[in-house]
Amino acid sequence: MATTHARAAARLMISPSVILLLGWMLIPLGMTLYFSVLRYNLLMPGDNPFVGIENYQYFLTDPAFTAALINTLALVVGVLAVTIIGGTLLALLLDQPMWATGIWRILVIAPFFVMPTVSALVWKNMFMNPVNGLFAHLFKSLGLAPFDFLAQAPLFSIIWIVSWQWLPFATLILLTAMQSLDREQIEAAEMDGAGALSRFRHITIPHLGRAATVVVLIETIFLLSVFAEILVTTNGGPGNASTNLTYLVYAESLLRFDVGMGSAGGVVAIILANIVAIFLMRAIGKNLDA
Amino acid sequence: MGQITLKKVRKAFGDVEVIPPLDLQINDGEFVVFVGPSGCGKSTLLRLIAGLEDVSSGEIEIDGRPSAELPPAKRGLAMVFQSYALYPHMSVRKNIAFPMKMAKISQDEQNRRIEAAASALNLTEYLDRKPGQLSGGQRQRVAIGRAIVREPAAFLFDEPLSNLDAALRVGMRLEISELHKRLATTMIYVTHDQIEAMTMADKIVVLRAGRIEQVGAPLELYENPRNIFVAGFIGSPRMNFIEGPEAARHNAHTIGIRPEHIDVSATEGDWQGRIGVAEHLGSDTYFHIHDTGLAETVTVRASGEVTLRHGETVFLTPQAEKIHRFDNEGLKQ
Incomplete structure (x- = not known):
């Protein structure tokens, strides 16, 4: 049978890339799992004895864990809300015929090309700084006391910075979806007596559902692991006020040099990410069906 | 009621005048x-009547009411689009209910009209499906159903059959004609297909470059075309x-002579020629x-089966009383 041979040959030939990919994924995962059951602290050299689930117990009962979990979810939900709502409104604006459309679109997309550390530093030093920041000047010019964003509303500030970065992505996807809406459907709704708001509510928003789903899924993947913005602005503080899971894992492994604990945190983060993924696919995955 | 009068209606896109000033009277029930x-x-003319395009000048009266400045929904017209323009995320029932929902008609009345429209259009068993699960003909009927429930003064059809296959087109043509007989509402129908025009119309308006070339009943246009353009466009x-x-x-x-008004003979006639392609229907x-x-x-x-074949010599005789004579400007003499 030629087909059997062909299939065997095909398997043989794709095996290097499959093995490479699996190795790339499985070896680090296996080592993380392995380290997570060892007492392995770089500040205490010597034996690394097997301790079972001790690391997990400490990690999950750490008060910082609950705070980090809540912060992680708040960050994801907050940024998603801002980018989806803001993105829809911006897309609506950019979809209108106006002067110099190309320039406006480039301006709107620009933040996406700024790397996270840079944009976070710009926001921290040029806008949110309580002495020299533009917001501080604005507050002072109105006779108000400057507001120290990163100290008094750290999580809100980080949500704001991350939203600024992700707004262009949401806008871009939603704008292309809006442009693919059939003109005749809008005209039909117009003939049917729907005003501008009803048309938006009954025709445009359902049409955007699929694109919004894509935005939510892709952004969630990246937002669960926000790190650079926290590192360069608040360092997770004050206290744990802006620590998310990623930052907590970083703090355990690289600030406290506890490899075992950090690995356990990593495994917990993987499990939580999967729970979020399953929940999301249940909730909005049906939008992706044709 | 559905009487539509166009007075000096003109439409230009920028410098391009697509419809020079034009007058047209459409009577109720036509x-x-x-x-x-x-x-x-x-299509532009239809969209002007619908209100989807603004007239550059002139007036459109619907039942005597000046309507050129009214938004589409206020004109009391319903339109069936070439692409059907169904709302893909709504079930058939919700699609049909949408104009009534926008008009804030009571739920009971909505249900009554939906049931009536669905049974008239054979859609009852599809009411809970989405448009994506329907065939082309069914989608067409949903689009018509959505138009019917508004009980409009007139229906506007924009090439509604051009996305259907040939067999379905003939069927839908009959259904739309029957619908017109039953509702006796004014219908305006746009097509490039002169067979649809001939079979369905009470009155045909032949247009060229935005100008009305001739208005008349189908047979009137067939028998008595006013110029070469109409003569060539009507008839197949x-x-x-x-x-x-x-x-x-x-x-x-x-001079113009229709293919069906020339007698064919193998032996004698006024004109002589050689047979090229023969189409046996x-x-x-x-x-x-x-x-x-x-x-x-x-x-x-030639009627029926004819024994003449490719390459043979034939003689043709035009029926003298059926010859159309045109002057050098293309107008009928």
């Missing part, structure tokens, strides 16, 4: 077909046009005759 080659402005296959000495013999610049046979010395090809129709 089935009017706008027909013409593509780009003749027939096309009328034969002959210029030169043969036309001069009839005191005309051009069973009921009729169309011959494309070459080398007549009159025109490049002359098309003739």
Whole structure:
């Protein structure tokens, strides 16, 4: 049978890339799992004895864990809300015929090309700084006391910075979806007596559902692991006020040099990410069906 | 009621005038077909009546009420689009209910009208499906259902059958004609297909480059076209046009004779030619005759099965009383 041979040959030939990919994924995962059951602290050299689930117990009962979990979810939900709502409104604006459309679109997309550390530093030093920041000047010019964003509303500030970065992505996807809406459907709704708001509510928003789903899924993947913005602005503080899971894992492994604990945190983060993924696919995955 | 009067309606896109000032009267209950080659402005004219395009000048009166400035929804017209324009995320029931929901009609009344429209259009068992799960003909009927429930003064159809296959098109043509007989509402129908125009219309409006070439009942246009354009556009296959000495013999610049008004004989006749392509349709046979010395090809129709074959010499005799004579400006003499 030629087909059997062909299939065997095909398997043989794709095996290097499959093995490479699996190795790339499985070896680090296996080592993380392995380290997570060892007492392995770089500040205490010597034996690394097997301790079972001790690391997990400490990690999950750490008060910082609950705070980090809540912060992680708040960050994801907050940024998603801002980018989806803001993105829809911006897309609506950019979809209108106006002067110099190309320039406006480039301006709107620009933040996406700024790397996270840079944009976070710009926001921290040029806008949110309580002495020299533009917001501080604005507050002072109105006779108000400057507001120290990163100290008094750290999580809100980080949500704001991350939203600024992700707004262009949401806008871009939603704008292309809006442009693919059939003109005749809008005209039909117009003939049917729907005003501008009803048309938006009954025709445009359902049409955007699929694109919004894509935005939510892709952004969630990246937002669960926000790190650079926290590192360069608040360092997770004050206290744990802006620590998310990623930052907590970083703090355990690289600030406290506890490899075992950090690995356990990593495994917990993987499990939580999967729970979020399953929940999301249940909730909005049906939008992706044709 | 559904009386529509266009007074000096003009439409220009920038510097391009697509519809020069135009007058047209559409009476209540009439089935009017706008027909013409593509780009003749027939869809634009329909969209002007619908209110989807603004007139550049002129007035549109619907039931005596000036409507050129009214938004589409206030004109009391319903439109069926070429792409059907169904709302893909709504079930058939919700699609049909949408205009009533927008008009804030009570739920009971909505249900009553949906049931009535669905049973009239054979859609009852599809009410809970999405448009994506329906065939082309069913989608077409949903679009019509959505138009019916508004109980409009007039229906506007924009090439509604052009996305259907040939067999379905004939069926839908009949359904729309029957619907018109039953509702007796004014309908305006745009098509480029003169067969649809001939079979459905009470009144045909032939358009070319935004101008009305002729308005009349289908047979009136067939028997008495006002100029060469209408003569050539109405009727299938096309009328034969002959210029030169043969036309001069009839005191005309051009004469026109329809394929069905030429008698074919193997032995004798006024004109002589050689058979090119023969199209055997069973009921009729169309011959494309070459080398007549009159025109490049002359098309003739012979009834039933004819034994003439490709390459043979034939003789043609036009029926004298069916010859159309046109002057040098293309107008009928």
